[in-house]
Amino acid sequence: MPPILALPFPAIDPVAVAIGPITIKWYALAYIVGLIGGWYYARRLVLADRLWGVVRRPSPADMDDLVVWVALGVVLGGRIGYVLFYNLPMYLADPAEIFAIRNGGMSFHGGFLGAILAMLVFAWARNLNGYTLLDIAAVVVPIGLFFGRIANFVNGELWGRVAPDFAYAVVFPGGGPLPRHPSQLYEAATEGVLLFVVMALAVHRFGFRKPGLLGGLFVLGYALARTVCEFFREPDRQLGYLFGDHLGPLGGGITMGMLLCVPMALVGLTYVVLAARGVTRPRVPVETLREGTIGA
Template structure:
């Protein structure tokens, strides 16, 4: 039987202030990334950098995620709407963050920090790459709680019904009692959708974290960890997009199936393959005290 989504995107209220799960997810993602980064620093994965230097890197990285993610969504997905209502750029609790924009923001922050500390750019990126999937995991869970970014109708009994965000269900104008009655009778099964948020949480979050954390536990040639990250994310996102509904304002871009998510992910696949190829003859950065 399909699952009826009835999760409240608001975690709790403090007077007029409403705290959304989306915001909590970002806070949790940053804490996780910081904790994992400290583990990698202690293991000597970024030689010459102490806890103070790490704090600077993580702070700038967080700014890159938020600013890049927001600006990326505006530029890639919904520029006309934000031109019409510029102040809506600050309504981050409503969603509207782009992974690809956030990635560019992090890379820009890493480039600035790397130059300041006179390191190789990809040594920094290789250090950061295993930290990202934990944030993707909690972020996709927040998307699920918000009832956004869902997939196509499954035609099966194991999908998820989104009664407050699926326009076809909203248009039925059912009361809470009617909704429960229709759901119990199986009349809403036709509206069960692929929970693509959970697919991505599993693939981009759990699977990528397990692979990258394991892969980066021992010294790897420069570019290898970054290349594996780009390849895995690009492939996973490209595949999930086949069952994910494209953003309404964009729809499919070509051939009746190409989405903006696929268009932005394909370069990551190519970049990942190129970086893995480069890593074959690249030096291996040893942990602090690990030798030449």
């Protein structure tokens, strides 16, 4: 018997804006708002002199161009990652579905790798420090994560595990009659709000004077937050639990999301240590230090 305070899923139209035949769904709007919000914040960061010291910074114009590269990296990487990691047999059977993005299916881990590749290529093309671009992205990405997870909730997708004893569980359409954890909101709170606060405090404390530090901190923080939330999130139906079925406080086992977070956590921790030791810091010519040049 469901708890008395179990909540019905709010009847929210998945279409946010409709003008004639043109429709914009909440999910697409979340991507747009996340990219614009991240772009605006990134421009503010590169203009803050106190954050940079002698480390060469990108210009606001670089940020204007980079957002296009990152958008392509996120979309292409997110789709390719979902195809490879989450439902490869289906797409091999029907390759045309790979291009049907309108039907859903995006992987954060794939989008993350796609964005990194786009930033590294952009850094090479503009003769910029790749670590620096990754650090800027690390500070602004939680904005997009927050809106993306809210859009997941609005769409009634990626719901949580059955929670018959949780008073504020939600009965999702398509999720069966039993109430479930609103795990999308847990992810919005941790991967979005909490990680945004952590990164804002980190950039205020360290600035961008230790290239790679903020990027490593974000990767490590996301891996930890996502792993915790995976204990409340229902695994993808076509995959289920990869290992075990009675692990964790809510039962269940190891999911693909957890597995993909392991290398993320290791890489993030490695770069935090290397940056803290000054290994990733580029050498600055003595003449530059004497002149006090901070770069364009």
